[in-house]
Ligand SMILES: Nc1nc2c(ncn2[C@@H]2O[C@H](COP(=O)(O)OP(=O)(O)OP(=O)(O)O)[C@@H](O)[C@H]2O)c(=O)[nH]1
């Protein structure tokens with residue numbers, strides 16, 4: 001483990017809570033990168049110092065801290081512009097990381113599929129591009145091998161220009177490869193649309209239980225039950241996975257698990273993950289999973305909603321699922337502004353059938369309760385009706401089939417003459 005300290009500036013005038021939550025979260029993000037945080041140097045200010053992020057006095061405090069605790073790196077709670085990084089590295093003579101770098105590093109370690117790897121690499125290179133000054137030993141920073149931003153400083157301007165060009169070229173090449181993969185996704189989406197398939201996306205703060213909720217719903221599905229990974233770690237899910245869900249009453253939808261969001265999610269990451277997150281925009285319904293046991297759940301909801309806004313997600317119904325109710329002491333009252341909403345425990349299977357019922361009610365809102373009498377000479381129509389219906393049962397009499405259930409707009413016009 002590398003030994004580090006965190007430096008943070010609280011610019012939220014009236015919100016100490018939010019700031020301290022961010023610092024706690026950064027500690028966990030650092031742990032996920034094998035950095036153990038031994039101390040924090042924090043400061044309240046209206047804005048960041050343009051040269052040194054914190055005030056001059058604080059720089060001395062950081063130096064003392066570095067020396068007394070044998071610190072190897074300093075992690076800043078915000079994304080630092082390139083000029084601040086080089087100033088701070090000169091002043092402190094130590095490896096410097098910022099929040100964005102740490103998050104990118106975690107994503108890099110977790111990315112499994114080619115698509116996720118490409119997205120993370122594009123985001124990292126875009127982040128590095130303006131920070132190339134001093135990065136001489138290749139583009140990927142070697143941790144523990146003098147990997148700070150300014151190490152190896154001293155080569156000429158021409159080398160820097162070359163590095164910049166090589167990095168830009170690499171970004172272009174990676175983007176091209178990503179577009180090819182994304183096109184495949186698009187084709188799959190077109191196919192789904194043709195099949196009139198409903199799409200539901202699970203979104204929410206990292207570690208809130210999105211993947212667990214998908215698995216819990218899957219247990220009640222009549223379809224194939226291939227579970228997704230759930231784990232107590234930040235950003236366990238980096239790739240979207242989709243499962244087909246068939247409910248007890250034959251409602252059918254596709255359920256998609258997505259990457260979790262976090263405070264100050266780097267802009268470059270959102271950009272790079274846009275193609276994957278694009279799917280959220282095409283959903284018929286979003287399930288916003290919230291960890292109601294987390295004391296900062298309301299801020300996490302806000303952060304998630306802000307990222308959704310950044311992605312251009314609008315006019316899609318949102319159903320709030322307040323998860324981990326089993327951990328909550330007593331009864332969890334859902335604040336009024338979150339509506340429709342439900343408390344669930346993905347772990348204990350509490351309220352999952354009710355959640356599924358709410359999902360299908362919203363998805364199939366426009367479906368109409370109908371009774372039809374289909375003659376035996378037109379039974380092929382019955383097959384088509386079944387594909388466009390939910391909650392149905394079929395009986396037979398002397399003349400044909402009696403269908404009772406809910407049907408969609410598409411089939412309604414075709415069956416008018418058979419209405420009872
Ligand atoms: N007690 C309790 N723990 C839960 C519940 N749901 C999920 N968890 C735990 O919370 C942790 C995170 O769950 P995930 O389902 O991986 O969370 P996620 O939202 O998919 O997280 P990321 O993919 O990292 O964004 C795991 O350790 C789960 O076992 C629940 O209802 N109750």
Ligand SMILES: [Mg+2]
Pocket residue numbers: 210211212229230236237257258
């Ligand atoms: Mg997950």
